[in-house]
Amino acid sequence: MEKKAVLIGALDTKGHEYQFVKDALQACGIDTFVVDTGVLGEPLFKPDVSADEVARAGGSSIEELRRQNDRGTAVSVMTQGAANIAVQLEKQGILGGVFGMGGTAGTTVAASALQALPIGVPKLLVSTVASGNTRPYVGVKDIMMMYSIVDIAGINRLSRRILNNAAYALAGMIQQAGLEQESADDKVTLGITMFGVTTPCATRVREILEKKGYDLLVFHATGTGGLAMEELIKAGYIKGVADITTTELADDLVGGIFSAGPNRLNAAGAAGIPQVVSVGALDMVNFGPPETVPAQFKGRTFYQHNPTTTLMRTTVSENRELGRMLASKLNEGTAPTILVFPKAGVSLLDMAGKPFEGKEERLALYEGIKQQLRSDITMIDMEQDINDSAVADVIAEHLLKLLEHKKDG
Incomplete structure (x- = not known):
C-alpha cells in the first residue's frame, strides 16, 4: 500500500487552508x-475520516459535543480521538507523514496525533504558537513546527508562501x-546519558562502544533528554x-528544572535490555538564572554554570534519598543490570x-543505594x-559483556 500524507484538522473553520495544502501535496x-x-459545522470538503468518527474515537460523538457546546470538552475529546485515529492509520500502513495546523486549539489537537506516532514518521505542524514554548506540542517526538507568522485565516500573499513551504x-x-x-547490517543502537560535568x-564510553561496532545515541540529561x-x-x-548521568532524579526529587518525571530509569528495566548505571551529576539540582532559584533554597551551596544555569549542591539527606530512589527503580526491572559507583566524585564539580566536593554526600548516596539495592x-x-x-573503561567493558551474554542467550 502506498503511504499517504495524512492531514488532520478542522475542515469547518480551516477548510480552505487544508484544501490548499492538500492540493500542494x-x-x-x-x-x-x-x-x-x-x-462547529460541516466540512468544506469531504474528508476520509469524518469529525464524528474522530469524536467517537475520543469517547463521544459530534451530536453530543454540539449539544454540550463546551469548547474545552470538545478540544479534549477531539485531541484523544485524533491520536487514536493516527495510531490506527499508522498500523494500517496508510500513514506516510502527518500534517496539522492551527492556533492553540488546532495545534493541541494535531500535536496529540503527532506525538502518538513513532519516531521517524515525518511530522509537520504549522502553528501560531510555534515561536513560543513548544514543549507541550513537541514533547519528546521529532515534530517539526513552523511558525505561521500570521493567523491561519484565509489564503493570502504570506500564508500562501508559508503553507506551500x-x-x-x-x-x-x-x-x-x-x-x-x-540495511541488513544495521548496527545495534545503544543509549548514553551525558551532562557537561x-x-x-560519556565520551570515552561512546568511543569504546563505537569501536566495537555499535551505534551510539547520546542524550543530554536535561529532562527532555532522559x-x-x-x-x-x-x-x-x-x-x-x-546510563552514566542520572542527575534528572535529583531535579525530580528536589524541584529543579531538568526533571524527567517519576518514570525516569524505568524503561530499560521494563524492556529487559542490558544496562550499566552510574550516579553521574547527582551532586546537583538545576535552576535558571540566579533570580529564578526559589527562596526556600536560600543559604544552600550554588555554582553559576553559565548566565542561564544555576547549579545547587544536593545535601546529605537528599543524597541518601536519591540512593534509595535509584536502587528502587533498578529493583523493579528485569533487565541485566550493573551499577558502577565512583567513590571519588560523581561530576567534575x-x-x-x-566547588561541590562532598565526601559526606557521596557516602550518604552510597549508603542509600546499598540499603535498598537487590542482592x-x-x-x-x-x-x-x-x-x-578507569571508570569509563569499566562501564564500557561490563555493558559489552551484558550485550554479548544477551546475544548468546
Whole structure:
C-alpha cells in the first residue's frame, strides 16, 4: 500500500487552508488522506475520516459535543480521538507523514496525533504558537513546527508562501522516507546519558562502544533528554544503555528544572535490555538564572554554570534519598543490570578542591543505594571519580559483556 500524507484538522473553520495544502501535496505527487476534527459545522470538503468518527474515537460523538457546546470538552475529546485515529492509520500502513495546523486549539489537537506516532514518521505542524514554548506540542517526538507568522485565516500573499513551504517540506520527507531501505547490517543502537560535568566519561564510553561496532545515541540529561531515551527504549530502538548521568532524579526529587518525571530509569528495566548505571551529576539540582532559584533554597551551596544555569549542591539527606530512589527503580526491572559507583566524585564539580566536593554526600548516596539495592544486582565500587578513564573503561567493558551474554542467550 502506498503511504499517504495524512492531514488532520478542522475542515469547518480551516477548510480552505487544508484544501490548499492538500492540493500542494498532490501537485508534488503525494496522495493525501484527510481527517476532520471540526466540531462547529460541516466540512468544506469531504474528508476520509469524518469529525464524528474522530469524536467517537475520543469517547463521544459530534451530536453530543454540539449539544454540550463546551469548547474545552470538545478540544479534549477531539485531541484523544485524533491520536487514536493516527495510531490506527499508522498500523494500517496508510500513514506516510502527518500534517496539522492551527492556533492553540488546532495545534493541541494535531500535536496529540503527532506525538502518538513513532519516531521517524515525518511530522509537520504549522502553528501560531510555534515561536513560543513548544514543549507541550513537541514533547519528546521529532515534530517539526513552523511558525505561521500570521493567523491561519484565509489564503493570502504570506500564508500562501508559508503553507506551500510546509507542503513541500512534508512531501520531501515522505518521498525520501520511501527511498530509504533498512540495511541488513544495521548496527545495534545503544543509549548514553551525558551532562557537561560527565562529558569525559560519556565520551570515552561512546568511543569504546563505537569501536566495537555499535551505534551510539547520546542524550543530554536535561529532562527532555532522559524522556527521549526512555521513549526510544520503549519503542524498541535502543538495545542497551550506559546510563552514566542520572542527575534528572535529583531535579525530580528536589524541584529543579531538568526533571524527567517519576518514570525516569524505568524503561530499560521494563524492556529487559542490558544496562550499566552510574550516579553521574547527582551532586546537583538545576535552576535558571540566579533570580529564578526559589527562596526556600536560600543559604544552600550554588555554582553559576553559565548566565542561564544555576547549579545547587544536593545535601546529605537528599543524597541518601536519591540512593534509595535509584536502587528502587533498578529493583523493579528485569533487565541485566550493573551499577558502577565512583567513590571519588560523581561530576567534575564533585572532586577534591572543586566547588561541590562532598565526601559526606557521596557516602550518604552510597549508603542509600546499598540499603535498598537487590542482592542479585551487581554494584561495582570504584576508588576513582566518574570522569577517570578507569571508570569509563569499566562501564564500557561490563555493558559489552551484558550485550554479548544477551546475544548468546
